[in-house]
Amino acid sequence: MNRARLFKDERGLGNPLTPAERVRNFINNTSVDVINVVITSTKTLKPSSREEWALADEILLIYREEEDELEKGVLPGSRQSDS
Numbered sequence: 161m162n163r164a165r166l167f168k169d170e171r172g173l174g175n176p177l178t179p180a181e182r183v184r185n186f187i188n189n190t191s192v193d194v195i196n197v198v199i200t201s202t203k204t205l206k207p208s209s210r211e212e213w214a215l216a217d218e219i220l221l222i223y224r225e226e227e228d229e230l231e232k233g234v235l236p237g238s239r240q241s242d243s
Contacts (some may be wrong), residue, residue, distance in 0.1 A: 162195065166185050169217035170202070179219045192223040 165186070167179040177185070187194060201218035 162222065163225055164220055164222045167201070167219045167221065179216055183219050185220050186221065187223075192225055194221065194223050196222040198222070 167186075169179055169180045175182075183197065186192075198214045198220040199218070200220050200225070201216070202214045203217045205213045205215065207213070
């Protein structure tokens with residue numbers, strides 16, 4: 161099943177991780193197949209007159225999730241063994 165999840169910048173709300181760090185953690189801690197990563201919003205910072213940075217403050221992750229047996233309509237214990 162294909163799904164999408166939006167990661168917003170929540171550092172002002174107490175979450176110290178950037179959206180990119182949260183996307184990385186989500187991918188590394190789940191078994192999903194990444195289809196696409198889309199930066200939906202950026203924030204421009206100008207620390208000096210010679211520098212300008214663009215940071216992603218919203219990232220949309222589109223991924224494929226394995227269907228579990230219950231979603232396929234297979235009840236637990238209803239499979240016949242191969243023996």
